[in-house]
Structures are given as structure tokens and as C-alpha cells.
Amino acid sequence: MKKTVLLVAVALMGFVSNSFAQESWSFGVKGGVNFSTVTGDYFKDPSHRTAFNIGVLAEIPVANRLSIQPEVLYSAQGYDFASIDEDNIFDIDDNIEYQLDYIQVPVLAKVYVTDGLSVQAGPSFNFKVNEEIDYSPTENGGDIELEDQVKDFEIGGAAGLEYKLNSGFFIQGRYTYGFTEVFDGSDAHNSVWQAGIGYQF
Template sequence: MKKVILSSIFGLMTILGVNAQADSDLVQVGVKGGVNFSNVTGDDFEGPNSRTSFNAGFVAEIPFTERFSIQPEVLYSGQGFDIDQSNQDNFLDNDGNVEYQLDYIQIPVLAKIYLVEGLSVQAGPQIGFKINEEIDYQPNDDAGDIDLEDYSETEDIDISLAAGLEYKFDNGFFIQGRYNYGFSQLIKDYDIHNSVFQAGIGFMF
């Protein structure tokens, strides 16, 4: 809980800091949510199956010109990967999957360029604060969680690049797709990185 509070405060300070440099009368704030298809990639890890989870949080758009804005966000992001155990004789859930759950509070700060009215490209850095790490050998049930907090070797902070497309309608509703690639090594001295595809919707007030 302490990590959640501290990272959320950091995200709020980032939004307020960028907001101070723009015309506050034009700033929009909103909410968003969507689905994550997450995995890890790198030479030191043979690709597992992707984990399907979700993201949700707050977003702001701070315009500097008609076509250029800065878009900071504060999001919960469920990441990690699945391990297929269907060919092994064990006590796992019916579909044979084990989830390795790495969940973050993600704070992207994106440059947003409108190509045409409503349609924009976005890219920028993202800092993630790990708030949960566990193995769930019964992901279709409430049981099966093994907390790895005391045994973790993964880094607490993940630096990544986020890039994607968004279309915003006149009424404030928007849809977006995004890819996040982690530059940080998940485990020190090992070539393992987060890799997340996101699709979502949101609304600007």
C-alpha cells in the first residue's frame, strides 16, 4: 500500500508540474481503462505465453499548440506472463496455466501529435513502480496465490517507452492502442524486459 500511495503522489506531482507550464483553461482530465496483453522478452528468457490482464487510471491532456499536447497518466497495470503447464501431471487449475503476476503503477508522460482532427500519435517515457509480485497457480479462482515479496529478485522500478495511436471523438470519448517496451532489466544483469500491448477506451471531461 505504501508503494501505491507514494507512486500515485509522484504521478500527481508530474501532472501538476506539466500543467503549470500550459494554459490551464484548455487542460482536460479524464479516466481510462483497457486490456493488457503482457509478456517478457530478452535473450535470457525463452518466450512464455502472454498474460491477459487490465489497466485503469487517470489521464490529462495539456495542449501547447493546436496539434501538440503533453499527456501524463497514472495507471494501474497488470503485467507478467503465463506458463503453460497443460502437458504436465500436476494439481494446477483445469486449463493448466500458471500466472506470474508483475503489477505496477505506471506513470507515462507522452508527447501527443495530432495528424488530423481527432487522430493522434503518442510516444514518451514511462516509469513503473512495482506494487505486486506473485505466482497464481489457480488464475480462474480466488485461491492459488503465492506472494513473492520476500523472495523477489526483480527490480522495483521499471523504465520503459510507450507509443501508440489514439482517436478522440468530439464528445470526449476516446479509443487507443499502445505498446510498452521496458528498457530496464527486470532482474539485474539478465537480459529480460517487460513487453506489453494495450487496448483501451476512456473519457475526457
């Protein structure tokens, strides 16, 4: 399953790049931090999981101040919930992570409002690649793998700001939201704030 997801993501990136290739298009790499949770009445305000995102992108200019930016990211998401083991007799952390990791494939419209500063927004096609509970997230071990609790595919949206220097380095902030339900028959949706840096060449 994971190999299939990666092949689909890479193929999509290649298709978009070949379809719109111009002399000024560019590739890039990026990485950053995630602050993720799950929203909706299905849960009562779970805490954020702090994790990471990393991936590659392509920027394809299509008009003056307008580009299309497809990306392929590994995004570690999920949420924290408090341990019920108040006396810590099982030697577990103060929180327990429900880890939901995705391969995200956002395809964003990128509008430059001024030199270097851009607004980005568009759909994101997300493929689940990992689902587990970790009762000791600050140490090795503690993982309990789960199967088929969460949907394998999610359609979401992403929007954010980016500032890019002439050198190619950039900093960005973004919010992503899952339009489809995390669990069947629930109103639970992924909600992720992302901040990071990258370089285009």
C-alpha cells in the same frame, strides 16, 4: 511502499498540470486490456498474460496540434507459463501466471495528424506494486507472494494511436516496452500491448 508510489504519481500529475495549465486543458479516465509478456534470451517465448489497465490522464495543449499527456495507470502485467502438472493432481489451471503489476506514469507527446486522430510517444516511469505467482488465475486463491525478485522501478517507453470523438470518448492502442531489465543481470524486459477506451471532459 505502495502509498509512496501513489503519492509520487499524483504529485507528478499535479506538477505537470499546474506548470502547463491553459483554458483548453482537460482531464480524462481510461481503461482497457493488457497483453503482456517478457522478452529476451533469458526466457524462451513465455505466453502472454491477459489482464487490465486503468487510470487517469491530463491533456495539456502546448502548440497547434501538439499536446503533452501525462497519465497515471495501474497496469497488470507479467506472463504465463505452462503448468508442469500434466495430470492436474494439484488441481491447478492449465497455465500459471507470474503477475507483475505496476503503477505506470507515462509522459507522452501527443501529435494530431488529423481531426481526432493522434500519434503518442514518450517515456514511462513504472513502479512495481505487486509481484506474485498465481497457479490458479481463473479462481480465488493460488497466490504465492514474492519479494525482491523483480526490480522496484523501471524506465520504459510507450507509443500508440488514439482516435477521439467530439463527445470526448476515445479509443486507443499502445505498445509499451521496459528499457531496464526486469531481473538483475538478465536481458529480460517487459513487453505490453494495451488497448482501451476512455473519456475526456
